Amino acid sequence: MEEKKKTETNSAGETTKASGKAPKTGSAVPGTTGSREAAPETTAITKAAPETTAASPETAIPETAGTPQNQRTQELPTVSTPHDKGYKKSLSRPSEFLHFLKKYVKADWTMELKESDLILCDKEMLERDYEGKEADLLYRVSMPDGREAFIFILQELQSYVDYTMIFRILVYVVNTLVKYFLDTDRRVREQAGFRLPAMVPILFYNGQDSWTAARSLKEYQNSGDIFGDYILDLKYYLVDLSELEEEYILSTNTVLDNIMYCDKYRKKLELAGAIRTAYNRVEKLGLQETEEFRRWVKHILLSVCGNKEAVVEEILSWAGNGEDDMAFKYNIIRAFEDERAEGKKEGKKEGIEEGQFLKLISLVRKKIHKNMPPKEIADILEEEETVIAPICDLIQGHPEWDDERICFNLPQGREHHEKPNAPGGNT
Numbered sequence: 001m002e003e004k005k006k007t008e009t010n011s012a013g014e015t016t017k018a019s020g021k022a023p024k025t026g027s028a029v030p031g032t033t034g035s036r037e038a039a040p041e042t043t044a045i046t047k048a049a050p051e052t053t054a055a056s057p058e059t060a061i062p063e064t065a066g067t068p069q070n071q072r073t074q075e076l077p078t079v080s081t082p083h084d085k086g087y088k089k090s091l092s093r094p095s096e097f098l099h100f101l102k103k104y105v106k107a108d109w110t111m112e113l114k115e116s117d118l119i120l121c122d123k124e125m126l127e128r129d130y131e132g133k134e135a136d137l138l139y140r141v142s143m144p145d146g147r148e149a150f151i152f153i154l155q156e157l158q159s160y161v162d163y164t165m166i167f168r169i170l171v172y173v174v175n176t177l178v179k180y181f182l183d184t185d186r187r188v189r190e191q192a193g194f195r196l197p198a199m200v201p202i203l204f205y206n207g208q209d210s211w212t213a214a215r216s217l218k219e220y221q222n223s224g225d226i227f228g229d230y231i232l233d234l235k236y237y238l239v240d241l242s243e244l245e246e247e248y249i250l251s252t253n254t255v256l257d258n259i260m261y262c263d264k265y266r267k268k269l270e271l272a273g274a275i276r277t278a279y280n281r282v283e284k285l286g287l288q289e290t291e292e293f294r295r296w297v298k299h300i301l302l303s304v305c306g307n308k309e310a311v312v313e314e315i316l317s318w319a320g321n322g323e324d325d326m327a328f329k330y331n332i333i334r335a336f337e338d339e340r341a342e343g344k345k346e347g348k349k350e351g352i353e354e355g356q357f358l359k360l361i362s363l364v365r366k367k368i369h370k371n372m373p374p375k376e377i378a379d380i381l382e383e384e385e386t387v388i389a390p391i392c393d394l395i396q397g398h399p400e401w402d403d404e405r406i407c408f409n410l411p412q413g414r415e416h417h418e419k420p421n422a423p424g425g426n427t
Contacts, residue, residue, distance in 0.1 A: 086296030090256040094118040104239045117142045149198040156205040163213045173199045201236040361403045
């Protein structure tokens with residue numbers, strides 16, 4: 001029978017939803033899948049506080065905290081956006097997430113965890129960073145000692161290193177803890193024994209270059225080493241796909257393992273061969289796992305085959321029909337050659353478009369050197385800010401890159417540009 005919900009106002013003037021069940025240790029635990037109703041969004045730090053909350057000195061939150069700078073929610077450019085769906089779907093299953101923790105994070109505290117200890121939090125619990133981007137997944141974890149923790153994972157599925165990552169993580173942590181604190185009954189949180197849950201950040205990065213951004217908040221602060229433990233510090237676990245050996249990934253067989261294995265390859269023929277190997281492994285897991293893997297592969301192949309669905313379906317049929325390797329490779333090469341020949345028909349037009357895009361990047365670079373913000377550059381060049389902002393982000397984040405490399409790392413430029421000798425994952 002569906003529980004009757006009611007609205008209550010606690011002594012701090014906070015509006016909460018009650019289900020009639022007493023929350024664990026007397027606190028209102030934020031929303032989790034299959035457990036409790038999501039916490040009301042009225043207390044989220046990323047939203048403007050309602051008047052009834054702002055009036056109370058105990059719960060007033062500055063509107064600037066966690067608010068996206070200039071209200072920009074534009075995502076930074078990524079190499080292959082289809083990757084995100086496959087990873088997120090797999091990691092949304094507690095069993096797969098537990099496997100990821102034990103195999104790839106490999107911290108001592110993960111070894112005692114069981115699948116029943118993990119509860120995937122509702123989307124409403126996901127907080128945002130300073131640019132308005134959400135964390136990808138958040139799990140509530142019951143630790144072996146009975147205490148509660150939160151583990152959140154960020155997926156950096158792009159070709160470049162985000163040097164602001166540690167600050168983004170700081171904002172996620174603060175916003176989530178503030179929400180947890182405000183969602184806890186005032187009488188409970190003011191007790192001497194009240195403690196906030198541990199927040200454990202994990203970063204998964206699949207770029208070709210090694211991750212070189214700051215790994216701690218102390219490292220990100222000027223003179224951070226001078227003040228020792230008297231300044232705020234924070235670290236995150238890093239799972240860098242480029243650092244993982246192929247043999248280690250293939251030492252176990254899950255959908256996630258096979259996705260990660262294929263993701264190490266970016267050249268078309270190498271990727272196709274990896275897919276063939278992974279297909280043979282995934283088929284041993286069952287029909288549901290095979291179909292999930294097939295959907296992910298289809299998205300990836302569409303992104304590298306210019307959305308030629310007929311070519312992709314042909315490759316997928318060869319990958320799973322048991323042909324010998326020589327026949328498979330011959331058919332893969334033929335499919336890619338057919339796709340390449342068709343592409344040459346539009347080559348002249350694409351060459352013009354690429355040249356125009358490179359010219360745009362050059363103009364943006366000159367404006368940046370004059371300290372112009374993206375909005376002003378967009379107005380001057382008569383382009384959309386959503387086109388100019390990612391170019392600015394890459395130029396400022398990688399001043400050593402030339403225009404062609406900037407072009408290659410933008411979705412618009414990647415459509416018209418094939419990077420020569422792009423490194424594979426393990427070549």
